[in-house]
Amino acid sequence: MSEKTGGPSMTERLEAALVEEIATGQIAPGERLDESVLAQRFGMSRTPVREALNRLVAQGILVPGEKRGVRVAEYTHEELAQIFEAMHEIEAVCAQLAAKRLSLLSRARIETAQAGCLAAAEQGDIPAYLRANEALHMAIYDATENPFIKQMATEFRRRTGPFRAKKFRTKADLIASAQSHMPLIEKIFSTDSHGADAIMRSHMTESFLQVLAANG
Amino acid sequence: MSEKTGGPSMTERLEAALVEEIATGQIAPGERLDESVLAQRFGMSRTPVREALNRLVAQGILVPGEKRGVRVAEYTHEELAQIFEAMHEIEAVCAQLAAKRLSLLSRARIETAQAGCLAAAEQGDIPAYLRANEALHMAIYDATENPFIKQMATEFRRRTGPFRAKKFRTKADLIASAQSHMPLIEKIFSTDSHGADAIMRSHMTESFLQVLAANG
DNA sequence: AACTCATATTTTGCATGCAAAATCAATAAA
DNA sequence: TTTATTGATTTTGCATGCAAAATATGAGTT
CATH class of the missing domain: 1.10.10.10 (Winged helix-like DNA-binding domain superfamily/Winged helix DNA-binding domain)
Structure with a gap:
């Protein structure tokens, strides 16, 4: 029916x-x-x-x-900086809320996704890593328990997709990226919302510089 | 040409x-x-x-x-809570960035807009207040110096528009609303980004409850 | 009265055509 | 060589028409 x-x-x-x-x-x-x-x-x-x-x-x-x-859409360096700033601010909000509301289900999903990232990184499989990384981010967005915030974050992710993709060239890139997730995940799992927010922010500049380097 | x-x-x-x-x-x-x-x-x-x-x-x-x-678009109470949470989180980010980057021009625009709010409130002119309030919010969004964040905030404002509008019924509502802007603006003007963020957050629940009350 | 099933009606998704606007190309003038 | 100007060409925005899908209607049956 x-x-x-x-x-x-x-x-x-x-x-x-x-x-x-x-x-x-x-x-x-x-x-x-x-x-x-x-x-x-x-x-x-x-x-x-x-x-x-x-x-x-x-x-x-x-x-x-x-x-x-x-x-x-194509962006000047300034616009690129702005759009990444916007995305990172949202992600910081997501991290904060995720830490605040963490459910068992969310936790399991984040763990699974992170395991996927580590596995793909170990194998140096870039496409697999991109997918796993995506899944991890989605798991964190889901953990906010707020579909509107998730959608907003997802849209920014789409818009920045073409630029972020270029960041990953070597197996070392993948491993470094996967490792860099760890402190954030730990903060979320310990429901330290302030700490999660802080970590997300601390990654902002670094992450953007990598993007900029990869995109001339 | x-x-x-x-x-x-x-x-x-x-x-x-x-x-x-x-x-x-x-x-x-x-x-x-x-x-x-x-x-x-x-x-x-x-x-x-x-x-x-x-x-x-x-x-x-x-x-x-x-x-x-x-x-x-029509929302359940739960969805309404979520969408307002999303909007408020963005607005908190805006307040923070506005405080951090406040330029003379931004400051002037915010002052002008707030004066407009007070004037409209004094006269109990609801449509005028709605416009002035809108202008104030836009001035704050502009002060982030980030068009992407501004756009995001603006979109949420649009989506919540039909529900927020019902909040304002009497002259007293307008005056209360206009007054409630003051502490936030002060924090922004004193470039206290953390304080601006905190104030914005503290208004969240209150503001949402008003909306809920006005929308059954 | 509730349930089918068949038929009429509305609504959608898409193709096609065309006139106006925008862009490009080529020529003439400075 | 640059600058206008004109005409050809592409591209856009919109109207219209139609077939298929979705929905409403209604008769006949239990």
């Missing part, structure tokens, strides 16, 4: 495809997206393409081009 | 109109929005209506209806 009505529409499929391609860098920041080209490439008319592009613009993943069309 | 090309499109006009009508409560939370009806009402075809609705859905102002169409 209660089947989730309706399969994915063309609009939704395109939207998902674009999010994916942008996140993985297949479509680079600054690149222009042409309605008709996309329509042809995905075998649909311009109408659903437009809808998908509109949604992505609303999410800040795409921006209206200076002259025409839309392009993948 | 650098005129901002292009006037507002039909899509943009409808979007703005709907944001306005929803913010002021003319269209109530839960109400269903029909494409064809809107198209007729605003003298345009369904295409631009759809685009506008899509954007508003992406902003969380509208949500996809259970059966069909879209409706104005």
Whole structure:
């Protein structure tokens, strides 16, 4: 009786495809997206393409081009600093709330995700690490028990995705990253919300500098 | 030679109109929005209506209806608590950053806005107070010097608009609200970021309870 | 009255077409 | 060589139409 009505529409499929391609860098920041080209490439008319592009613009993943069309959001160094600051501030809030509200379930999810990070790092498997890292962050966002804050954090994560991805080049990068999670997780597990917030903040500058280095 | 090309499109006009009508409560939370009806009402075809609705859905102002169409976002008490928590957390971040970075210009803007609040409150002019209050918040968001954080805060403000509006019924409400800004502004002006954050937080529960009371 | 099942109606998602606006290209003038 | 100007071309924004999905309606059955 209660089947989730309706399969994915063309609009939704395109939207998902674009999010994916942008996140993985297949479509680079600054690149222009042409309605008709996309329509042809995905075998649909311009109408659903437009809808998908509109949604992505609303999410800040795409921006209206200076002259025409839309392009993948691209930031100056200053803007990059600002967007990372915003993301880190939200993540600090998340860490704080997670520590304050930690449930057994949340704790288990965070532990599992962190184990996944360590495993992927040990194997030097970058794509696996990216996924595991993502899962860890989501687990922390979930632990806030606030879906609105989670959504906000997730959106910023999407927007910064293309830039963060470049940070990870070697196995050493992965291991360093996975290790750096530990103090934060410990603070969350000991329900030290102030400490969790402080640690998150202390990582901000460092983390941003790495991003900047990786993105010229 | 650098005129901002292009006037507002039909899509943009409808979007703005709907944001306005929803913010002021003319269209109530839960109400269903029909494409064809809107198209007729605003003298345009369904295409631009759809685009506008899509954007508003992406902003969380509208949500996809259970059966069909879209409706104005409506929240349970629990969700209301969550969304206000999210907004307040962001505002706390804003207050902190504003205090940390306060420029002369920002200070002047905040002062002007607060003067406007007091004036409107004295006169018991509710619409004017709402506008002035909005301006004050925007001035504080601007003072963060971070457009991304400002945008995020603004979006939450929009989403909570319909619920906050009901808080103000009498002149006394306005005066109380305007007065309650003072300690926060003082902390910001004395660049006491920790204090600003603390004050913002201390207002959270109180503010939310008022909203809840006003919204059944 | 409650439950099917079939049929009518509404609503959606998408394709297509077109006119206006914006951009580009090419030529002419300074 | 730069600067205007004009015309060609692309791109956009929107209207319209239609088929399929979703929903409401209603008759017939238990």
